[in-house]
Amino acid sequence: MFKKLHDDGAERVTVTIDGREARVPAGETVAAAALIHGLQPFRTSAVSGAPRAPYCMMGVCFDCLVEIDGTPNRQACQVRVAEGMAIRRQDGAGETAP
Amino acid sequence: MRGADTLVIGGGLVGAAIAYGLARRGVSTILVDEGDMAFRASRGNFGLVWVQGKGDGMPGYAAWTRLSADLWPRFAEELGEETGIATVYDKPGGFYLCRSEAELAEQETRLQRIRAKNTAPGPDYEVLDHQALAERLPGLGRAVVGGTYCPHDGHCNPLFLLRALHVGHAALGGRYLPNRRVADILPEAGGFTVVTDGGKVQGDRVVLAAGLGSARLAPKLGLSVPVVPQRGQVLVTQRAEPRLAHPTVYVRQTGEGSFLLGDSHEDVGFDEGTTPEAMTFIARRALDFFPYLAELPVVRVWGALRVMTPDGFPVYDRSREHSGAFSAACHSGVTLAAAHAERLAGFVAEGALPAEFRGFSADRFDVQEAA
Amino acid sequence: MTARHELAVIGAGPAGLAAAATAAELGLKVALFDDQPAPGGQIYRGVERTPLADPAVLGDDYRRGADLAEAFRASGAAYHPSCGVWLLTPERELGLLDNGQARFVTAGRVIIAGGAMERPVPFPGWTLPGVMTAGAGQILLKSAGMVPGKGVVLAGTGPLLLLLAAQYLRAGVQIAALLDMTPPSNALRALPHLPAALSAFGTLAKGLALKREIHRAGVRVVKGVTSLRALGEARLEAVAYEAGGREQRLDSELLLVHFGVIPESNTTRSLGIRHLWDSRQLCWRPVADAWGNTGAEGFAVAGDGAGIGGALAAEYAGRLAALEAARALGRIDAAERDRSAAPVRAALAKERRVRPFLDVLFQPAPELISQLADDTVVCRCEEVTAGQIREAVGQGCTGPNQLKSFTRCGMGPCQGRQCGTTVSQLIGHTLGRPVEEIGAYRIRPPLKPIGLTQLAALDGEGEAAA
Ligand SMILES: Cc1cc2nc3c(=O)[nH]c(=O)nc-3n(C[C@H](O)[C@H](O)[C@H](O)COP(=O)(O)OP(=O)(O)OC[C@H]3O[C@@H](n4cnc5c(N)ncnc54)[C@H](O)[C@@H]3O)c2cc1C
Numbered sequence: 001m002f003k004k005l006h007d008d009g010a011e012r013v014t015v016t017i018d019g020r021e022a023r024v025p026a027g028e029t030v031a032a033a034a035l036i037h038g039l040q041p042f043r044t045s046a047v048s049g050a051p052r053a054p055y056c057m058m059g060v061c062f063d064c065l066v067e068i069d070g071t072p073n074r075q076a077c078q079v080r081v082a083e084g085m086a087i088r089r090q091d092g093a094g095e096t097a098p
Numbered sequence: 099m100r101g102a103d104t105l106v107i108g109g110g111l112v113g114a115a116i117a118y119g120l121a122r123r124g125v126s127t128i129l130v131d132e133g134d135m136a137f138r139a140s141r142g143n144f145g146l147v148w149v150q151g152k153g154d155g156m157p158g159y160a161a162w163t164r165l166s167a168d169l170w171p172r173f174a175e176e177l178g179e180e181t182g183i184a185t186v187y188d189k190p191g192g193f194y195l196c197r198s199e200a201e202l203a204e205q206e207t208r209l210q211r212i213r214a215k216n217t218a219p220g221p222d223y224e225v226l227d228h229q230a231l232a233e234r235l236p237g238l239g240r241a242v243v244g245g246t247y248c249p250h251d252g253h254c255n256p257l258f259l260l261r262a263l264h265v266g267h268a269a270l271g272g273r274y275l276p277n278r279r280v281a282d283i284l285p286e287a288g289g290f291t292v293v294t295d296g297g298k299v300q301g302d303r304v305v306l307a308a309g310l311g312s313a314r315l316a317p318k319l320g321l322s323v324p325v326v327p328q329r330g331q332v333l334v335t336q337r338a339e340p341r342l343a344h345p346t347v348y349v350r351q352t353g354e355g356s357f358l359l360g361d362s363h364e365d366v367g368f369d370e371g372t373t374p375e376a377m378t379f380i381a382r383r384a385l386d387f388f389p390y391l392a393e394l395p396v397v398r399v400w401g402a403l404r405v406m407t408p409d410g411f412p413v414y415d416r417s418r419e420h421s422g423a424f425s426a427a428c429h430s431g432v433t434l435a436a437a438h439a440e441r442l443a444g445f446v447a448e449g450a451l452p453a454e455f456r457g458f459s460a461d462r463f464d465v466q467e468a469a
Numbered sequence: 470m471t472a473r474h475e476l477a478v479i480g481a482g483p484a485g486l487a488a489a490a491t492a493a494e495l496g497l498k499v500a501l502f503d504d505q506p507a508p509g510g511q512i513y514r515g516v517e518r519t520p521l522a523d524p525a526v527l528g529d530d531y532r533r534g535a536d537l538a539e540a541f542r543a544s545g546a547a548y549h550p551s552c553g554v555w556l557l558t559p560e561r562e563l564g565l566l567d568n569g570q571a572r573f574v575t576a577g578r579v580i581i582a583g584g585a586m587e588r589p590v591p592f593p594g595w596t597l598p599g600v601m602t603a604g605a606g607q608i609l610l611k612s613a614g615m616v617p618g619k620g621v622v623l624a625g626t627g628p629l630l631l632l633l634a635a636q637y638l639r640a641g642v643q644i645a646a647l648l649d650m651t652p653p654s655n656a657l658r659a660l661p662h663l664p665a666a667l668s669a670f671g672t673l674a675k676g677l678a679l680k681r682e683i684h685r686a687g688v689r690v691v692k693g694v695t696s697l698r699a700l701g702e703a704r705l706e707a708v709a710y711e712a713g714g715r716e717q718r719l720d721s722e723l724l725l726v727h728f729g730v731i732p733e734s735n736t737t738r739s740l741g742i743r744h745l746w747d748s749r750q751l752c753w754r755p756v757a758d759a760w761g762n763t764g765a766e767g768f769a770v771a772g773d774g775a776g777i778g779g780a781l782a783a784e785y786a787g788r789l790a791a792l793e794a795a796r797a798l799g800r801i802d803a804a805e806r807d808r809s810a811a812p813v814r815a816a817l818a819k820e821r822r823v824r825p826f827l828d829v830l831f832q833p834a835p836e837l838i839s840q841l842a843d844d845t846v847v848c849r850c851e852e853v854t855a856g857q858i859r860e861a862v863g864q865g866c867t868g869p870n871q872l873k874s875f876t877r878c879g880m881g882p883c884q885g886r887q888c889g890t891t892v893s894q895l896i897g898h899t900l901g902r903p904v905e906e907i908g909a910y911r912i913r914p915p916l917k918p919i920g921l922t923q924l925a926a927l928d929g930e931g932e933a934a935a
């Protein structure tokens with residue numbers, strides 16, 4: 001869906017997106033990183049199970065919710081990537097903590 | 099405006115349940131209500147259909163509550179069939195959780211006292227230690243030392259309940275007049291004229307069920323409904339996968355999956371606001387009970403006003419001066435919805451409250467003052 | 470200890486940056502809180518460190534932001550990035566989520582400069598992956614240097630849609646089509662406002678230049694588009710629409726829509742500030758005086774959050790609010806405030822003169838809301854449809870708050886931001902009453918969801934739990 005205009009030479013961090021490793025620019029949002037690396041959909045809705053992905057990218061729609069490091073309901077467009085971060089699709093309402 | 103047999107003032111849970119019950123009995127009714135922003139306990143409550151602990155000091159209330167809990171399953175089913183709206187009622191039994199031995203002992207004594215005066219059959223409650231509780235509530239926090247369980251306790255979606263009562267009432271021919279704040283009630287020969295800011299309405303009988311609004315209107319009918327607001331703040335989380343199978347007094351998981359975390363008790367007048375202090379307090383208690391809630395985002399915090407009588411028990415009255423006028427006020431309008439629709443409405447339709455309802459009269463407050 | 474600031478500014482867009490810098494220069498102790506990691510707000514997002522090799526892609530206006538950010542950095546105002554405000558109390562306590570930690574501060578005065586959001590307009594399929602807003606596309610461009618891979622379809626109306634098209638073209642992106650949903654009758658209706666607008670010739674000229682740029686690039690522009698639909702199962706596969714009385718269909722995996730911007734009013738509304746329905750901009754905005762003062766004691770608003778005026782107007786309004794704060798806090802007297810304000814006010818007035826023309830020219834068609842198909846989802850979170858809303862209204866539901874309790878519409882994590890405006894309009898239309906009378910959702914804290922652990926941890930902070 002999206003591509004990078006060019007390699008901006010920024011520092012990179014390694015994250016996993018649904019288990020697959022990816023090198024992404026430090027400081028980028030989880031949503032941007034996951035869109036480029038083809039996470040599709042980001043989640044399924046809690047009401048009907050419909051597929052959802054980022055819509056507004058500015059934090060007002062909550063359709064970009066994913067599981068980050070085991071915690072569901074994280075707003076991918078508002079969270080920045082970090083070294084070692086595990087990003088996963090969220091199915092329906094998230095699980096509570098163990 | 100064309101009148102009806104009975105005017106019900108107040109479209110909250112209490113008024114709507116009575117109006118629905120009346121309509122089911124073929125009584126023509128008009129439900130007169132305020133607008134979108136009105137104070138409404140019915141829109142801000144916790145949704146428990148709750149028996150344990152109710153009626154300490156008034157056996158009649160314990161019995162009335164238990165009766166309503168017994169009526170609820172059939173009531174919910176019929177209401178659902180008639181309206182197509184599920185109230186999401188579930189009766190898996192409920193827990194009261196205690197974080198200290200003293201609190202547990204106090205709760206046990208309270209339940210014993212109520213039990214001693216209660217004539218209803220069957221086991222009413224169990225007292226459980228942490229271990230026994232944790233088996234039934236997996237993931238229970240270490241901070242909980244014990245608690246009590248009552249099989250009659252349940253919960254529902256109180257918002258859908260309110261909607262179903264309104265839809266059920268309308269489907270049976272009842273009329274609903276929103277945006278009509280009642281300014282005055284004029285008793286007349288053989289009936290009443292209710293003066294609203296949107297015109298007048300006439301009826302043979304009138305039921306005053308306007309929640310906190312009843313305090314001001316009651317004297318016009320020769321009644322007294324001495325209710326005052328008590329604020330409760332509630333937190334609700336984002337939806338989560340099902341985890342908590344039973345309602346507890348301060349934490350329950352709704353049918354939709356969100357967790358409701360309750361609730362504060364504050365005397366702050368007509369202020370529906372929220373406070374950081376209460377939010378923090380409620381969050382901490384909820385985490386003490388169920389640490390697995392830790393990462394759940396809270397999406398909304400609200401304050402709502404309980405309709406409190408001086409002793410916390412309901413007021414049901416019929417006016418001595420104007421025999422067609424009734425009042426109903428309580429602070430457990432969800433729990434009592436079934437009894438209000440199935441029994442109280444019947445009494446109103448017949449035109450008299452039964453003898454055992456004398457204890458619910460607001461007269462009791464005069465007596466206490468005299469003593 | 471709860472920190473106390475003389476002046477708290479919320480938002481680091483043009484309004485907030487200008488307000489904070491101006492106030493700090495006047496000697497106020499200022500703290501600016503913004504939920505983004507870097508200053509700039511929407512228009513100047515990423516301005517200090519753009520990932521773009523050629524920032525000229527974004528246009529000349531973008532550069533003004535660098536100056537603003539620089540002046541702000543030099544002003545001495547304390548800057549708190551990645552710090553969202555989730556609670557405001559009438560006592561001017563601010564609940565912060567500061568890099569993930571909850572804490573409270575209090576302030577003598579508060580300037581709310583939280584900006585705007587894009588107007589959510591429901592249409593069939595708008596929840597499908599692959600349907601995003603034009604603003605979302607622009608954010609990806611500004612902050613991550615990302616552009617559509619192939620054949621993006623742009624649809625809707627408003628200057629931002631044209632701007633994005635031009636920015637994409639400059640970046641070499643191929644645009645499959647621009648579906649212009651501006652009602653053709655708008656031009657005529659806007660005409661009476663044109664003379665006033667001409668005084669802001671620059672803004673109009675820029676708009677025309679954008680159109681020319683798009684035209685020259687040979688982008689397929691379809692006018693008079695209605696009945697937009699996004700088709701697909703798991704994701705967007707095609708865009709369907711009507712134009713010139715014919716059904717059309719375009720295969721595409723990315724549709725970016727835009728219907729103008731509206732104030733993000735949850736923040737101001739949470740304080741119980743009165744809001745008016747702006748029938749020209751078709752949105753709610755907080756009632757405020759010429760300095761931005763609202764009905765909530767000590768709270769002022771500035772920028773697009775107070776009513777859409779654009780980046781320059783936001784900057785000027787920010788300065789005015791700061792001058793008023795300095796007066797209220799005793800740094801300058803009213804005479805000095807007025808003296809300093811005069812040129813700013815003149816510039817602001819000039820900037821605003823173009824608004825009525827633009828507002829009417831790009832007004833979305835009323836049918837987008839009034840003719841919503843019954844099975845179209847209005848509340849994205851709780852998946853409540855237009856039909857369900859109409860049904861509830863038919864059952865005696867008089868306003869958004871009752872609707873919410875009847876249907877769960879507006880109860881999800883976005884807290885009604887996506888459905889609120891639509892719901893007020895739809896209820897108004899169904900009942901045949903003005904939106905103003907229908908009202909809006911009552912907004913409760915938190916302004917953004919906050920973790921239970923974070924709330925609970927507040928206790929340790931001392932005053933929070935006292
Ligand atoms: C935080 C909280 C938690 C609660 N939890 C529970 C629980 O778990 N279980 C339970 O059983 N109960 C609970 N309750 C109590 C329950 O919500 C109330 O008992 C019930 O809603 C009362 O209903 P009501 O109809 O009397 O009052 P309200 O819901 O307040 O309704 C009164 C109605 O009368 C209308 N009205 C008022 N004045 C006028 C006038 N002058 N003219 C016309 N109309 C008027 C109002 O607009 C309103 O619609 C809780 C309450 C609160 C606040």
Ligand SMILES: Cc1cc2nc3c(=O)[nH]c(=O)nc-3n(C[C@H](O)[C@H](O)[C@H](O)COP(=O)(O)OP(=O)(O)OC[C@H]3O[C@@H](n4cnc5c(N)ncnc54)[C@H](O)[C@@H]3O)c2cc1C
Pocket residue numbers: 058479480481482483484485502503504505509510511512513530552553554555582583584585586587604605607629632730736771772773774779780783916
């Ligand atoms: C997605 C989008 C893209 C836009 N792009 C352009 C453009 O390219 N060109 C143009 O001329 N106009 C654009 N606009 C219009 C824009 O509204 C104005 O140009 C201008 O940015 C308004 O400035 P402002 O200072 O009022 O608000 P903004 O620039 O929106 O700044 C508000 C800031 O406050 C922050 N904030 C909001 N609420 C909180 C909170 N509770 N806690 C902490 N921080 C908070 C926001 O994250 C943001 O950083 C865009 C609008 C949107 C919504």
Ligand code: FES
Pocket residue numbers: 031053054055056057058059060061062063064065075076077078
């Ligand atoms: S994409 Fe809308 S909140 Fe993240």
